Amino acid sequence: MAFLRSMTKIPCHSFYYVPKPSSFSSSPPALSGDALVSAAVSILKHHRSKSRWSNLRSLLTATKDKRLTASQFSEIAVQLRNNAHLAMRFFHFTVDYSLSSHSLYSYATVIHILARSRLKLQAQNLIKSAMSRFPEAQQQVTATPVAILEALxxxxxxxxxxxxxxxxxxxxxxxxKKIDIAxxxxxxxxxxNVYLRTRTCNFxxxxxxxxxxxxxxxxxxxEIFYLDVDDVVRNRSSAKGVCPTANTLNVVMIGFYREGLxxxxxxxxxEFASVGCVPNIYSFNVLMAAYCDDGRMKDAMRVWExxxxRGLNHDxxxxxxxxxxxxxxxxxxxAEEIYREMVMKGVxxxxxxxxxxxxxxxKMGDFDSVTMLYKDMCRKNFCPGSSTVNVIIKSLCxxxxxxxxxxxxxxxxxxHDVVLEKENYENLMRGLCQEGKIEEALKLQVEMVGKGFRPNLVELEPN
Structure with a gap:
């Protein structure tokens, strides 16, 4: 691939090992150099699992340094690349018993082996491990922002x-949370000319x-999707197949929605029409939510219709x-009409x-309906949030x-283990004092102080 040939021109720092094709050739048996690599590969590939690790440990402890160099580990791992699980166990074995002086290069080798075998979660976790183990490498920004990128x-x-x-x-x-580095x-x-997948771009x-x-x-x-000032994809083929999807536009929409724009x-x-994307249910929901929050219910119901x-069922x-x-x-x-429709549709x-x-x-002061709805919530094992409980108490007060x-x-x-707001503590205490229930008000004040609120002693003075 052309882009890979160009990528290898990036300068290499002294702590990287640059592999040579000859380093994978076999040599006469000996406990050093290529012979050590060959012996280790043989044990890993051909010994049974019960004896494999003990024999490998014996082999390594018999060497002069009693451990593999990072380059030796990588040579062994590359020869195990068709068995990613074994390569991963080998890596953890050397880490657990300190049998290799690992570097970013050796980490990168295992990451590649896991990736090519579609073990994405394991590969991603190993990347995180490498980034935390070699934090000093992340500061060497003269060549690349993250040294692990160069190693890969x-x-x-x-x-x-x-x-x-x-x-x-x-x-x-x-x-x-290393967003700037990403x-x-x-x-x-x-x-x-290396293009990330659309899902990664969305993230x-x-x-x-x-x-x-x-x-x-x-x-x-x-910038990612090559859009010009007229909100049109300049040349979709120029993006090497990386084009915005409905989920891409949803991500941008929800960003604006959160900030009330x-x-x-x-x-x-x-822009859905401009870039040739079809909005999905999530897209409609975001637009409706924006209108509802802005009190524009006519526009929201237009979207609903x-x-x-379009044949999309309301969720x-x-x-x-x-x-x-x-x-x-x-x-x-x-709202009740919509709720009844929701029930009838089986949602x-x-x-x-x-x-x-x-x-x-x-808001209407209809506490009979509030009580009925609250009981229905409890029957359905729903737990109202503290904000809802506080709204009810404030309305009653x-x-x-x-x-x-x-x-x-x-x-x-x-x-429900809810938390009462300070305003409602004060509302209740004031009301109890007005009814002459000072003892109950005092109990609430003690509870209020225990929650970290500063009491207002005036509230405890009866009228």
Whole structure:
């Protein structure tokens, strides 16, 4: 592959071992050099598992240094590349018994062997291990931002690896919260015409959007997929088959949605047609959520109807989104209609469904409906969040239903281990004091202090 030939031109630091084809040739038997490698390979390949490791340990301890060099380990591992599980056990054996002076190169060899055998999780975990074991290498940024990248490049052809090994490296960086390094690795690979898979690109964009903001994620999205200023793919073939998918656009949309930029969410929705992608259910749900949060229920229901027109079934997320939207603007009756449709269509309600309806009825002051919904939640073994319990208590206190609020709180604490907000502690204490129930108010104050809140002694003065 042309790109691999160009990649090997990157300068190699002194701590890397550069393999030579001759190093894999056989030599007369002896406990040093190539003979040691051959003897170790023979034991690993031909001895039974019960005697393999003891014989190998005896072989190595009989040598002058009593351990393999990193290059010797790599030569052995390469000859085991068609048996990735054995190569991995060999690696762990040398680590557990300190039988090899491992380097980034020897780690990279095993990573390639695992990758070419599609043992992706094991390969990715080993990349993380290498990055933590050789942290000083990550600071040598004169040649490459992460030395493990150079090690993987150098060993790629010798190990007959697979291109997605670089995806594993980027994903390992992202999962380790090394986002800046992941972006820099992406840039180096791109300069060498090595293209990450779309799923990895999506993960990279999502991570950048979360750490640097949605605009940074959007700019990276445009850079990765070669988009020009008119939101059109300049040349899809130039991306070597790496093209945006619906999930790519969803990642960018959700970034804008989290920051409340509804207009940008709408722009990304228009971009589905520009880049030739078909929105999926998640795409519709994000757009509806943006409209619902903005109180634009007419637009949300337009999207809802478009889902029907495209033959997409509304899932629980879609129902909850619209129910929450109507409750948010005080149209609880419409929310109930959507909820009844949800039940009729056989879509399972969730805890969020009930929490939306409870919040809506609390705003209306309909505590009979709140009580009924709360009991339904309990029957379905749903656990309301502290925010919902606090909404109910605040609403009851606002209506001067102190006894009901106090009783509800005692039940909720026993059943759901909720945390009361300071404002509600004060609401309850104030109400209890007004009813002359000072002892109960004092108990709440003690509980309030135990939760780390600073008490307001004025609340305990009876009227």
């Amino acid at each position: 490049i150098i060993t790629y052809r010798t190990c007959a690896s697979a291109p997605f090994v670089f995806d594993l490296l980027v994903r390992a960086c992202l999962e380790s 972006v820099e690795i992406y840039a180096i690979l791109k300069s060498k 990279l964009i999502e991570s950048v959007a979360k750490s640097r903001g949605c605009s940074a994620g959007y700019n990276l999205y445009r 509804v207009d940008k969410v709408e722009e990304m929705w228009q 478009e889902m029907d027109n 629980a997320v879609a129902y909850n989104t619209v129910i929450g939207g109507f409750c948010g603007i005080g149209e609880v009756g419409r 399972e309600s969730t805890c969020i469904t009930f929490e939306h309806l409870i919040n809506g009825y609390c 606002d209506k001067n239903k102190i006894s009901a609020a106090s009783e509800f709180y005692r039940i909720a604490v026993k059943k």
